[in-house]
Amino acid sequence: MPELPDLQVFSRNLTKTLKGKTLERIGLDITPKSGLSEKELSKTLSGKKLHAVARVGKQLCFDFGNDAQLFMHLMLHGKLVLQDKENERPKNVIASLELSDKALYLTDFQKAAHLTLNPPPSGAVDALSDDLTPKWLVEKLRGSRAKIKSLLMDQKVIAGIGNAYADEILWEARIAPESIAGKIPENAVKGLAKAIHHVLTDAEKQILKGHPDLIAGEVRDFLQVHQAHKEKSPTGSKILHATVGGRKTYYTDEQELYH
DNA sequence: GTGCGTGTTAAACT
DNA sequence: CAGTTTAACACGCA
Structure with missing residues (x-):
């Protein structure tokens, strides 16, 4: 996919x-x-x-x-x-x-x-839109009791993030996937907004580098934590497995749990 | 053979 | 009520 x-x-x-x-x-x-x-x-x-x-x-x-x-x-x-x-x-x-x-x-x-x-606009902010600013994300998470991973994947809030990249983004931001969105401190949320942009644009560069003419399939051999057989994160922590929001989730204990 | 994995949707739950 | 969670769907592949 x-x-x-x-x-x-x-x-x-x-x-x-x-x-x-x-x-x-x-x-x-x-x-x-x-x-x-x-x-x-x-x-x-x-x-x-x-x-x-x-x-x-x-x-x-x-x-x-x-x-x-x-x-x-x-x-x-x-x-x-x-x-x-x-x-x-x-x-x-x-x-x-x-x-x-x-x-x-x-x-x-x-x-x-x-x-x-000609579908009507969905109302969600695109994951790579300039409108997805740290300030916007802080507002969006305020008061939410949802798990941060579920919220990142909610297409009515942010459009474009799927299961694999949600894990990558949360690892990059060092936020545990089961964290309660509204409990994440402002500084960490700002880091999360940056991680969304960074992880997605970096992935695009990696794919382009190895597969410049791709129009089908998917490339994810460079993912840092969301890989079935990977044992350790780039920084050497053991990759843990869990189910969050009904989806397979990969994370490490480098990521802080806010709740 | 068995169960996993994934995006969406509708239904259930709090 | 609104926000959040869960289960079901389909089926090639490990």
Whole structure:
């Protein structure tokens, strides 16, 4: 399952490859729960030029101009396949976009990946947005009784952080995942805001370095603590395992528990 | 064969 | 009521 830094790299590479191309045809093989139809997609997007592909939260936004933004959520197993138009179509296709000489397929054996057209803004602050300032985060956590890891992964609060990077960010900030959000002192919260930005942008750089043309899959071999078989953090502490918010969590006793 | 792992959603809980 | 937690979903893979 690709996470935010992977999606960031995908969006870069898709923009590089597809920018300026005209959408000639769009096909829907699975009707999404939203009821969005192939007809409506076609009516709104056909003939339009792709301006750019951006990452918004955990989604990719294909921007064809005003009121023509196609959002794509990969969910757990969604995969993009980009090939020349004449090649054979891949398996488990959810949707297909023909952009001049290229065909872009969204595939998912589990059929959970989906598209939406011009969705209303979610109200959450994107994890890499400039609006996610230390001050904003201090405000957001004030009075919250939720565990900090759950709150970081709450897409209605901050958009884009998944299970693996939540662990990485909390380790970087030296805050225990089960800490109660509202009990974390202001200084530590400010450090957390910096850790969010640092961990995510650094991960993007690492992925780009090793996999410059990536548009599918995920790379996380550089993660510091969220790795099933890793025994010690970079600073030599034993990596501990727990379940927080119903999710597998990796942490160390270097991280302070506030409660 | 068995159970893990993950994002979202709806339902349950406090 | 609003905020928070939990379980269910689907299924390839270790």
